[in-house]
Amino acid sequence: MTLDWLKNIDPDTLAKFAALEVKRDDDWFLKESIEIIMVMPDSTQVYKFWRANLDCLNEDLLTILEQWAKKNLTSSRSKKACALAKELIFFSDYIDEFPLGSIAINKELAIKGYQLVLTVLTFKKFPQDWARIQNVLGLAYWSRIRGERADNLETAIACYQEALKIYTFTAFPQDWAMTQGNLAVALGSRASLTNNAQDLDQAIELYGQALTVSAPGSYYFISQQYRLGNTLARRYETSKNPDDLQQSLAAYQIALDYLSPEHYDHQQFWQAIPATQAILGSRLVRDGNWQEGLKLLVNSLNQLKTGDNSLVYANALYQTGYAYELLSDQENARLYYRDALRLYEHLQDLPGIATSRESLGNVFVSQGHLEKGMSELAQARDIYQQLGKTEAAEKVDNTYQSVQQVLEQVKSEVLA
Amino acid sequence: MTTADDIFEQSANNIHNLGLREIPFTESPTDLQNKTLDRIFTGREKELRQVFNLFQNRERRRILIYGRIGIGKTAFLLEILSVLTRKRPKMLTTYISLPSELDLATTALIALAKALPDDDWAQRQLHQMGIPTAKEIKERTSEAGTNAVFVGKFSEKDVAPNKAQYPTLSLEILLDRALEKYPDGVLIAIDDLDKQNPRRVRELMHDAQGILKGKAWFMLTGHPLGITGDLLTSERGLFDLQLKLEELDQPTTYKMLINYLNSARINNNCDDVNDPLSVLPFSPETAKEFCRVSLGKPRFFNRLGNAVLSTAANLGVTHITSEVLQQGFKTIEKDRKLLLAEKVMENRIFQLLQKRGSLSDETITIEELELLGVKSYSEIVPYLERLDDEDFVQRSPQLDEIAYTPILLPSSDP
Numbered sequence: 001m002t003l004d005w006l007k008n009i010d011p012d013t014l015a016k017f018a019a020l021e022v023k024r025d026d027d028w029f030l031k032e033s034i035e036i037i038m039v040m041p042d043s044t045q046v047y048k049f050w051r052a053n054l055d056c057l058n059e060d061l062l063t064i065l066e067q068w069a070k071k072n073l074t075s076s077r078s079k080k081a082c083a084l085a086k087e088l089i090f091f092s093d094y095i096d097e098f099p100l101g102s103i104a105i106n107k108e109l110a111i112k113g114y115q116l117v118l119t120v121l122t123f124k125k126f127p128q129d130w131a132r133i134q135n136v137l138g139l140a141y142w143s144r145i146r147g148e149r150a151d152n153l154e155t156a157i158a159c160y161q162e163a164l165k166i167y168t169f170t171a172f173p174q175d176w177a178m179t180q181g182n183l184a185v186a187l188g189s190r191a192s193l194t195n196n197a198q199d200l201d202q203a204i205e206l207y208g209q210a211l212t213v214s215a216p217g218s219y220y221f222i223s224q225q226y227r228l229g230n231t232l233a234r235r236y237e238t239s240k241n242p243d244d245l246q247q248s249l250a251a252y253q254i255a256l257d258y259l260s261p262e263h264y265d266h267q268q269f270w271q272a273i274p275a276t277q278a279i280l281g282s283r284l285v286r287d288g289n290w291q292e293g294l295k296l297l298v299n300s301l302n303q304l305k306t307g308d309n310s311l312v313y314a315n316a317l318y319q320t321g322y323a324y325e326l327l328s329d330q331e332n333a334r335l336y337y338r339d340a341l342r343l344y345e346h347l348q349d350l351p352g353i354a355t356s357r358e359s360l361g362n363v364f365v366s367q368g369h370l371e372k373g374m375s376e377l378a379q380a381r382d383i384y385q386q387l388g389k390t391e392a393a394e395k396v397d398n399t400y401q402s403v404q405q406v407l408e409q410v411k412s413e414v415l416a
Numbered sequence: 417m418t419t420a421d422d423i424f425e426q427s428a429n430n431i432h433n434l435g436l437r438e439i440p441f442t443e444s445p446t447d448l449q450n451k452t453l454d455r456i457f458t459g460r461e462k463e464l465r466q467v468f469n470l471f472q473n474r475e476r477r478r479i480l481i482y483g484r485i486g487i488g489k490t491a492f493l494l495e496i497l498s499v500l501t502r503k504r505p506k507m508l509t510t511y512i513s514l515p516s517e518l519d520l521a522t523t524a525l526i527a528l529a530k531a532l533p534d535d536d537w538a539q540r541q542l543h544q545m546g547i548p549t550a551k552e553i554k555e556r557t558s559e560a561g562t563n564a565v566f567v568g569k570f571s572e573k574d575v576a577p578n579k580a581q582y583p584t585l586s587l588e589i590l591l592d593r594a595l596e597k598y599p600d601g602v603l604i605a606i607d608d609l610d611k612q613n614p615r616r617v618r619e620l621m622h623d624a625q626g627i628l629k630g631k632a633w634f635m636l637t638g639h640p641l642g643i644t645g646d647l648l649t650s651e652r653g654l655f656d657l658q659l660k661l662e663e664l665d666q667p668t669t670y671k672m673l674i675n676y677l678n679s680a681r682i683n684n685n686c687d688d689v690n691d692p693l694s695v696l697p698f699s700p701e702t703a704k705e706f707c708r709v710s711l712g713k714p715r716f717f718n719r720l721g722n723a724v725l726s727t728a729a730n731l732g733v734t735h736i737t738s739e740v741l742q743q744g745f746k747t748i749e750k751d752r753k754l755l756l757a758e759k760v761m762e763n764r765i766f767q768l769l770q771k772r773g774s775l776s777d778e779t780i781t782i783e784e785l786e787l788l789g790v791k792s793y794s795e796i797v798p799y800l801e802r803l804d805d806e807d808f809v810q811r812s813p814q815l816d817e818i819a820y821t822p823i824l825l826p827s828s829d830p
Contacts, residue, residue: 291618291619301794310791320794334777335793335818336794338793342780342782342785342793346782364816367815369816372816
């Protein structure tokens with residue numbers, strides 16, 4: 001067949017014809033993604049595809065995913081459906097980690113994907129896969145951006161508890177340990193929201209149980225020791241039980257002792273060494289072991305200043321300021337609080353800004369710069385109120401009022 | 417006579433042409449004889465009074481003198497020791513610069529042992545630490561007979577040096593021995609803590625709490641960076657008096673210049689501040705300008721003085737005119753530039769300081785920190801301190817921020 005007939009078509013008509021877009025199926029993007037994943041199981045190629053079609057990673061894809069699943073994930077008895085479900089697991093894993101586009105939408109797609117997989121890979125027929133999905137679904141809800149944090153955490157906790165029905169200590173000890181650890185993290189996060197001490201207690205117990213199984217020196221072992229240290233330290237804040245502090249320090253020390261260059265590939269460990277040093281250092285200072293504590297803090301700063309996580313560096317700067325404040329070295333305390341504040345402001349981290357301004361205010365007051373101190377305290381109070389942290393706002397306001405009284409007294413004495 | 421001899425003579429004559437025997441400026445007061453130090457030491461009346469008031473008391477005291485490097489702490493310490501030597505002959509005074517690898521107890525032990533050259537036990541302590549003594553130390557061995565009456569034969573051999581195992585205990589014992597000879601007390605002055613890493617200084621101070629509360633008077637010099645707040649508060653601190661030495665004011669600096677010049681003048685000494693002869697070979701105008709530029713910092717004052725007089729001598733002049741003064745400043749500026757060129761970070765910071773006029777922890781921006789390749793002001797404070805020590809910058813007097821301004825010599829390019 002020749003295309004000579006095209007020469008006889010009116011040019012305007014030809015142009016209109018050329019301008020017409022080729023109509024694709026709505027689910028072409030999803031289908032192509034799955035096909036790429038089927039052929040190339042690692043994420044490189046599919047990430048390339050997604051980078052080139054970022055506009056397709058949108059809200060509509062959630063509906064498209066559901067419609068595709070209705071058509072394709074028909075029954076757990078269908079081999080094809082089960083095979084597609086397993087590809088969908090990869091899709092969900094990759095989209096959860098994809099750093100571009102809207103992270104919130106990516107997370108929703110991952111959650112939707114996992115939920116749809118569970119309709120095919122059921123508890124009865126595919127218990128291990130089911131348990132794995134429950135675990136990763138729990139992780140997805142824990143890191144979910146949309147929805148109420150409290151509700152997301154409840155769902156995450158429920159997912160982990162479901163996974164633990166299959167991941168028992170006797171049958172799957174390593175998976176059991178990993179899931180226990182994840183559950184502990186979720187409980188710890190819930191405790192941050194609700195100040196529920198029982199959640200912290202349970203988290204600590206779970207870490208302890210998980211650590212009996214996790215292989216010493218493994219990623220999970222180090223991560224769990226570090227998190228155990230964190231949780232014990234948080235419990236110490238309210239319990240003031242010296243055992244909690246001692247155990248927290250011991251857990252951090254174990255994590256640090258096991259960290260070695262082979263772990264440095266893990267992004268979080270690269271930060272964890274100096275970040276842990278910073279936390280350990282600040283704990284030691286609070287415990288009265290000033291020299292050792294300050295040494296660790298300064299070491300951590302030397303490493304963190306060259307890292308790419310400014311928030312961790314800001315936190316370490318703040319801790320160092322706090323250590324100096326405990327040592328009554330107000331000038332250095334002020335220096336480090338200011339540095340922390342500058343970074344927090346750059347990062348727009350409101351909680352960090354509030355605590356830095358509060359601490360800076362206290363230091364100014366103790367140095368006799370009452371008006372400057374009051375200005376910082378007022379700003380801290382306002383931010384705490386904005387964040388809904390009424391207790392913290394009240395505490396700062398009480399300090400502010402006391403300083404105001406002192407200032408008025410001083411002024412009236414001067415006038416007299 | 418050789419050409420070298422001629423050059424030496426010429427060099428000496430150039431100084432004599434300025435009416436001086438020698439260039440009186442020196443950055444290290446420990447190089448000076450006591451008499452010379454007494455002549456040139458100027459000012460600090462309020463601080464001297466505070467210290468001497470304490471010495472009217474029988475109770476042993478611990479005194480900390482702190483301030484920036486080059487502010488005159490050593491000269492102040494030595495002047496006090498000089499006065500005490502004259503006024504309290506029954507008090508033993510000792511001075512030592514802190515060695516980098518030693519703790520305070522061992523340092524104090526060495527200082528005290530050196531001040532007791534006739535005490536065998538003291539000299540043995542030094543010998544055991546491997547420190548040379550005036551007399552060779554011999555060990556006595558004995559061979560005793562077996563009969564009831566003790567018959568001994570003594571021979572001597574050299575003692576192999578050992579480290580002092582218990583410096584604190586040894587110091588206590590030696591103090592007791594010294595106090596028998598010196599009933600008015602023992603003063604141990606330990607200098608140059610500010611040459612140590614600030615963190616090491618904190619450790620030294622904390623470890624030395626025992627000896628500092630012992631039987632001796634102590635005077636220590638330090639640097640603000642090395643001193644933590646708790647040591648500076650008398651409620652729970654170690655020191656009965658903490659004296660901060662600040663820059664001298666202009667009239668005191670002018671008087672100091674007169675004293676320095678008089679200490680080296682060949683004849684016609686004059687110490688009347690209103691008499692132009694008192695500042696020869698300077699004129700009153702160039703003397704005032706010199707004092708202004710020196711910013712009241714004794715070490716910088718000496719550094720500038722050396723450069724200006726050396727320049728004047730090289731030019732073969734008899735008076736320091738405005739042109740000669742500027743030439744002297746140019747020499748120093750050239751040296752400063754060379755020094756700074758070798759230090760990348762300090763150079764970068766100094767450039768920014770010159771551009772901005774000042775840098776402070778309150779006002780510096782993230783962008784400025786990024787220009788310097790850092791993320792926090794605390795990272796550049798050690799560099800600023802070093803620049804301060806080398807007299808490139810000075811700390812501003814504000815108490816609520818850590819701010820620095822550049823020190824620009826009049827000859828500096830804008």
